[in-house]
Amino acid sequence: MHESPIIHLAGLDIDLSIVLMLVVTCAIVFLIARLATRNLSVENPGKMQNFLEWVVEFVQGLISSTMDLKKGKPFLSLGMTLIMFIFVGNMLGLPFGIVTEYHDASKAHIFGHELVTVTEKLHTEEAAHPGEEAEVGVAWWKSPTADPAVALGLAGLIFVMVHFLGLTRNTKGYLKHYFQPFWFFFPINLIEQFSKLLTHGMRLFGNIFAGEVLISVLVQLGSSGPIGTVASIPFLVIWQGFSIFVGSIQAFVFTILTFVYISQAIDTHEEH
Template sequence: MLSLEEVESRVDVWGEVFHLWGKDEHGHEILWNLTIGGTQLQFIPKVMIMTWLTMILVMLFAVIATRNLDMRRPRGAQNILEMMFEGIRNLVNQNMDIQKGASIIGVVVTFFIFILFSNLLGLVPTLSSPTANPNTTFALSLTTFALMYYFGIKYKGAGYFKHFFQPYVFFLPINLIEEFSKPVTLAFRLFGNIYGGEVMLAVLLGLFGVWVHFLGGFIASVVWLAFSIFVGCIQAFIFTMLSIVYISIATSEH
């Protein structure tokens, strides 16, 4: 068994191998700086590139799945896409009025596919999951938050804001805390699970000494890889499901 120092050094080595192109010669994450007027913006190129790669993969999957549609005998990618669509549509219809739910199905299906591809992308050596960065998960959660208000105001008008004062007016601070905690918990739940999975995979690679170089810590890595795939799918489902629930609550009449 390796000592703690040896494990940490091997994790650092494998981290450099897997994410070399995202770090400078000192091991610090590369940042792009952009100044607009008096405002300086910073971008993480690795996250941006991985996000664009994910979007390209999602578009390719959609094109392949819908290129030769067969309504009688769906197969291959079309079958997978239909299963995703039907499953999420059933969830929407179970939680919302069918007419109201029809307007969000396209959004939540896209959420699920994008997050699923993002989660699984980090399991490929040298690549990383966009959802392993809190900027991505917060962007997704804020999109859900914006949709809550958009559909809430669309279907209930100014009456949507009455729930902040229920059951009593002095509950306003508690209701506000609950409201603004939704995007925070959505973002950190997804980020924590995906980032933790990538760190754990690197730790496992560091635990197996010389066998890592021959077999890559084969057994433990494969087991954790399978578990990471499961977690990636579950987290995509949970984020999508909670988005549906939050929008459903915002549009419900009671």
């Protein structure tokens, strides 16, 4: 596996590849939305408008399957943003990757900042194999959702929003459900909430990361020689197709779970 381009900035470790890919993902989603709404027409809608209408209807279906549509309509934009952002993010690492090689720690700098992961790896390799030229590959292009910080960050935003909605829109029922069916279930119900946060984010990260790891292995197999190239091509094509399916499913699962959690928070029943 290649290293991530991490720099120290203001006491934080910043992964530049993740920053880059988040910007690219946001730009693509914004561009799709802009093209789909640029020339709206009732009589002769374009392909992009038809696509956007399909997304709206699809997300409305997700909302209506988890809560009353009247209560869920304010979350339509949230659902559309989530499913498009996660889908695009999941797909970005599939078609290709951008990797740069570093051999000299003194050149492992960008914007005046040291790429700490590269320099540390080079020093480790040089110490382990003195006299040999060390080489470190840095991956700049990958799916942002294949990083646990991004996946858990998205899940964390939903977690905060869900509990804020529960406290403000359904205060009595929301607080009461922590002590159901009996008061001593409070610790278990509290643990359940944090387990939702972890599973919501880690499910997305695990599936996308595993897919990219296998693609990387197949690419390395293809570069091992003529036999490896011939053997890897069919597996790479098959896995690329399967990864598109998995990426689509994970965007769907993350979005519908968001609506499930919102529904549980704002519409708590006695039996919940």
